[in-house]
Amino acid sequence: MSIRMDNKVCMITGPTSGIGQGTAIELAKLGAKIVLVGRDTDKCERVKQDILRLGGLEPIVIQCDLSSLSEIERAANEFLALDSPLHVLMNNAGAINRSRSVTTDGLEETIAVSYFASFKLTQLLLDCLRKSGNARILNITSNSYFLGRLNFDDLNFEKKYGPLRAYSTSKLAMIQFSRKLAEHLKDADVTVNAVHPGVIYTNIGIGNNEGILKIIADFFWSRIAKPIEYAYKTTLYAATSEELNGVSGQYLTGEKVGNLFSIAKRDDVRDELWDMSQKITGVSFT
Numbered sequence: 575m576s577i578r579m580d581n582k583v584c585m586i587t588g589p590t591s592g593i594g595q596g597t598a599i600e601l602a603k604l605g606a607k608i609v610l611v612g613r614d615t616d617k618c619e620r621v622k623q624d625i626l627r628l629g630g631l632e633p634i635v636i637q638c639d640l641s642s643l644s645e646i647e648r649a650a651n652e653f654l655a656l657d658s659p660l661h662v663l664m665n666n667a668g669a670i671n672r673s674r675s676v677t678t679d680g681l682e683e684t685i686a687v688s689y690f691a692s693f694k695l696t697q698l699l700l701d702c703l704r705k706s707g708n709a710r711i712l713n714i715t716s717n718s719y720f721l722g723r724l725n726f727d728d729l730n731f732e733k734k735y736g737p738l739r740a741y742s743t744s745k746l747a748m749i750q751f752s753r754k755l756a757e758h759l760k761d762a763d764v765t766v767n768a769v770h771p772g773v774i775y776t777n778i779g780i781g782n783n784e785g786i787l788k789i790i791a792d793f794f795w796s797r798i799a800k801p802i803e804y805a806y807k808t809t810l811y812a813a814t815s816e817e818l819n820g821v822s823g824q825y826l827t828g829e830k831v832g833n834l835f836s837i838a839k840r841d842d843v844r845d846e847l848w849d850m851s852q853k854i855t856g857v858s859f860t
Contacts, residue, residue, distance in 0.1 A: 577814050579606035583660050583706070584813065585653070586610060587640060587695070588667030590617035593714065593771055597664065597809040602630030604814065606662075609634045611649060611695075634658075640667050640691040641677040643855060650698035659706035660699060662813050665692035666714045668744070674735040681854070682730045684737075688744035693751055694855040696766075701860075703764050708819070711766035712812050713752045715745040717827070720835045722746030724843050726850060746837065749825060750844040751851070756823030758859050765822035770832070771808040 584601050588594040589610040598608050602625040610618045610633050618635045625633055634656070638649035653660075668688040675683040681690060692713060703709040722743035727733075731740050752768040759766060811829045812818065824831045825838070852858045 577604070577816060579604040579661075579814060581605075582662065583607045583609065583658055584662035584664065585660060585699075586664045586666055587638075587691070588612060589621055590614055593806075593809060594664070594666040595621055596806050597666070597813070598633070599625060599628065599630075600806050600810055601662075601813060602633070603628060604810075605631070607631045607633070607658075609636060609653060609660075611636045611638050611640075612667075613637070613639045640695075641669075641679075641681075641683055641686050643679050643690070643694060646691055646694045647698065650695055653699070654702060658702075660702045660709065661706050662710050662712065663696060663699060663703060664712040664714065664809065664813065665696065665748070666712075667691060668714070668741070670737050670741045672737055674731060674740075676730075680730075682732075682735070682740060684740035685729065685731075685744045685747065688741065689747040689751070690851065690855055692748065693851045694857050696755070697855070697857040697859060700764070704762050707763045709764045710813060710818075711752075711755070711764065712809065713748045713766065713768045714809075715748045715752075715768045715770050715825070716742070717770050718742040719746040719749055720837055722837075724750070724847055726846060729850070747847060749834065749838045750847050752825075753823050753838075754844050754848045755859075759822065765818070765820065767812060767818070767822060767824045767826050769808060769812045770825065770827040772828070 579601055584606045586594050586598050589598045590612050598621060602608050610621055612618045615637045622633045622635055636649050636652050639645045669684050671683055677683050677686045696711060719742055722745060724746060749768040752766050755766045808828055812826050825834050
């Protein structure tokens with residue numbers, strides 16, 4: 575059951591459509607102050623106006639291209655300069671590309687946006703989360719993680735690329751990141767969990783493609799996926815439920831703690847991913 579979020583500040587990446595947009599609006603209805611972090615300021619402004627029309631507090635909009643590590647640092651510093659608390663960080667932004675694309679930092683775009691951006695932003699905001707107290711980090715993942723493979727010799731998918739392969743690997747990384755960070759934060763008043771909202775009909779994987787592929791994907795995806803409203807139950811539960819006080823390092827699916835396949839429970843892979851992520855993003859846990 576969702577509780578009131580008055581006096582709580584919630585930051586959401588990828589807030590202009592789908593799960594991010596819906597969760598932002600629902601949290602605003604519960605009284606939360608929303609921070610919208612997205613690349614398209616016009617779309618962020620539209621979500622802001624939707625929240626205001628519903629009687630919510632005026633959201634903060636921070637423009638950020640999450641494929642750029644320097645942009646992430648600038649956006650984090652912009653928020654920190656506000657001297658605001660932060661009670662919920664929802665790392666939701668993601669991408670799927672039909673063909674391999676590389677960011678300005680030389681990273682494959684899917685894993686850059688869907689994982690490395692979350693790693694860096696979270697690390698930069700950790701002190702703020704700690705000081706705010708009873709804070710939660712929600713790393714949005716997918717049950718397709720079991721198809722992912724964290725091959726550290728080809729984490730950029732230069733040797734072998736496929737849209738689902740890259741996406742699933744990024745979601746596997748989000749789970750391993752959540753497990754490792756929870757271990758580091760065991761004595762802090764901050765929890766971190768990987769959250770699978772369900773197989774949801776959103777524009778991810780459709781909006782980044784065009785032509786006949788987009789038409790076919792939309793046809794089949796709309797028939798097997800659940801409506802977007804279903805996802806809010808999981809994300810709102812993860813963000814607000816008192817049942818989850820102190821629950822950390824878990825995989826949340828629906829309104830319960832789910833079981834992980836063995837591929838997501840390998841501590842050696844988790845630790846190597848952590849070390850590599852620190853080197854790639856240039857931020858370290860303190």
